[in-house]
Structure formats: C-alpha cells, structure tokens
Amino acid sequence: MKLTSSEALVSMQTALGHKFSKPxxxxxxxxxxxxxxGRDPRRSRRNQRPKGSGSNERLxxxxxxxxxxxxxxxxxxxxxxEQEGALGPRHAHLVSRTVLAEIADQVGLSASLQISPHExxxxxxxxxxxxxxxxxxxxGALYLDGGLEPAxxxxxxxxxxxxxxxxxxxxxxxTLLQEYMLSQGLPLxxxxxxxxxxxxxxxxxxxxxxxKGYTGTGEAGSKRxxxxxxxxALLKLLGQNVAS
Numbered sequence: 051m052k053l054t055s056s057e058a059l060v061s062m063q064t065a066l067g068h069k070f071s072k073p074x075x076x077x078x079x080x081x082x083x084x085x086x087x088g089r090d091p092r093r094s095r096r097n098q099r100p101k102g103s104g105s106n107e108r109l110x111x112x113x114x115x116x117x118x119x120x121x122x123x124x125x126x127x128x129x130x131x132e133q134e135g136a137l138g139p140r141h142a143h144l145v146s147r148t149v150l151a152e153i154a155d156q157v158g159l160s161a162s163l164q165i166s167p168h169e170x171x172x173x174x175x176x177x178x179x180x181x182x183x184x185x186x187x188x189x190g191a192l193y194l195d196g197g198l199e200p201a202x203x204x205x206x207x208x209x210x211x212x213x214x215x216x217x218x219x220x221x222x223x224x225t226l227l228q229e230y231m232l233s234q235g236l237p238l239x240x241x242x243x244x245x246x247x248x249x250x251x252x253x254x255x256x257x258x259x260x261x262k263g264y265t266g267t268g269e270a271g272s273k274r275x276x277x278x279x280x281x282x283a284l285l286k287l288l289g290q291n292v293a294s
Contacts, residue, residue, distance in 0.1 A: 081164045082184070147178060147179055154184060173248075266285070
C-alpha cells in the first residue's frame, strides 16, 4: 500500500518516535530521485537544479556516516574485550544494505516513499537497495533535525535484536557457503548472472548458485547483493543455519 505524502509524514514520525521540527527534512528523506526533476522550465539552463536535487541522496550520504558512528560506538560498549578483527565484521554486517532493508521494512518505509509513476511501474519500490538507501536518509534527517540522540535512539531500538543475536562475529553468506563446500570436498561455488534489468540508477540483478543438485537464486539491486541472497537461499536448502 502506498501512502500519501501527509500520511507518510505521520507514519514515519510515529515509527521513529520523533516529531520533526523541520518536517521538510523528513519529506526529503522520503523522496526518491525519480520523484523530482532537475529541469525547471522557469529557470535558465545555467541556473538549473543539479540532477537529484531535492531527493534523499544527500541525506543518505550523511545518514550512512551517522549509522557507522553510532554502530561503532555501540559495538565498543557491547564488546569491550574484542579487537578490530572481530568488531569489523560485526560492524560491516550491521550497517549492510541487507540489514538496512530489513529495518526499513520494520518501520514501514516502503509504503511512505515518493517515487515517480514510471519507476513505480518498473517495480523499484520493492528493491532492497532503494529501501536501504531511504533508511540511511531517515537517519540523516533525524541527525540534522535533532542531533545524534534521536538517531541513536532509533538505531538502538531497531537494531537491538540483531545485536543480541550476534554471539559470534558475522560471516557473509558467500563466505559461509564457500566454507561449507570446502568442508564437503566440493568445488568452490560458481555464481551465474541470470538477468540484469531496470534503469541504470535502479537495476535488478538475478543470480543463481548450484551445488549437490540444489540451486539457490537471489535478486537485488547489485550483483554482489544478489550473489549474497543466492548463497543464503542455497545454504537454507542445504540445511545450514544462516544468522541474520
């Protein structure tokens, strides 16, 4: 279900537990670049707005840094005896697009995004990369509106279960699949690109990986993430536990 702009503002403020003093920041965080135009017929060519201006791309840029800082801070508190070699993989997983997309689903972000009808028809709303980028933009908007504290509060609320479940440093699904296949004396996994569709700024990759007669397939906004999704699907078919 797609929400109207006003419904989206209410929904996101409720989910984030923060009333924006500058609601235009939240509106910007919810605006995909396809929903704004860099061309304004009232302006001269010289004064045209840059491509993507008014979309959530700038907020995504700062939100990525805010999340990285807050997660590093939290991990140092949570694991005071661990060194960088263990903290690094934990951090990389917790700030990954896969986790960000899952958090975006928890807060109901997809329905709140403003996307052009053309891109809507292309199905980019369902892409994990689009949801992940928008989640970073939300954190950026929180930081610019209220500082680190409201962003920290949201991170600690929605990432709590993932911190709690990470008894050991996270390993990416592709690494887990490779280790499993080596332990079984099998050749290293071979990933096959099945298709690549969609516009250049929001592509959709489908990838497969096969072993022991089982095939896992994955779909994502980048080839790397599609391979990770395929590895996850194959590990589950093989009865191997994949930590989230």
